[in-house]
Amino acid sequence: MNNAIRQQIFQRLAEAIPEPTTELNYSTPFELLIAVVLSAQATDKGVNKATAKLFPVANTPQAILALGEAGLKEYVKTIGLFNSKAANIIKLCQSLLDLHQGQVPEKREDLEALAGVGRKTANVILNTAFGQPTIAVDTHIFRLSNRTGLAAGKNVVEVERKLDKTVPAQYKKDAHHLMILHGRYTCIARKPRCESCCIIELCEFRAKNVT
DSSP states (O other): OOHHHHHHHHHHHHHHOSSOOOSSOOSSHHHHHHHHHHTTTSOHHHHHHHHHHHTTTOOSHHHHHHHHHHHHHHHHTTSTTHHHHHHHHHHHHHHHHHHHTTOOOSSHHHHHTSTTOOHHHHHHIIIIITOOOOOOOOHHHHHHHHHHSSSOOSSHHHHHHHHHHHSOGGGHHHHHHHHHHHHHHTSOSSSOOGGGOTTTTTOOOTTOOOO
16 A cells, blocks of 8 residues: 555545544543543443543542542443453552652653553553544554555554554544544444445455445
8 A cells, every 4th residue: 555545545534534533531631541441341432431420529530549449449340340440540540649740641651651551542642632643553443454454464563653654644643533433433343334435445455345
């Protein structure tokens, strides 16, 4: 795939998705961080249901620490892996208070040092909360990158590095959400909706699902 085709792909995605943003509900960088930590192996819809009850009660590191781990679990128990997530969130909140004056840091190394925060979560925060042109490779982006030929790779880090090099500069900031939303609703895993895809003739997927 050449740069001209990549340019066309992202231009079309941007036209089809005029407001590319996360589907997680949040109002501060801290709320986003908690929501993203909770979203690992869970749906955004499920996370939003839990945080709709949690955030009105506790949406700062101090408030969540005041709940305690057991109290936090009561709010997130509907989410997969809630035991380990609650434990990590308590540690994360303490670290924010101890090291960052209770604020979410804007540097990758500081974010990745927090409990429950890996490279993907750090990229989401840097991009969505702070407007940095990072691309977090989740299952949707990994599938889409390999399937379309945008950035083939054997693992998420390889795909991320290729995307970082090849996504047109003007679309770099929004690429993360453009690709996630296209992968979530059009280029789905089992039966991609190729007949309604805006980039169908630009995509290199050989087994296109077209009737």
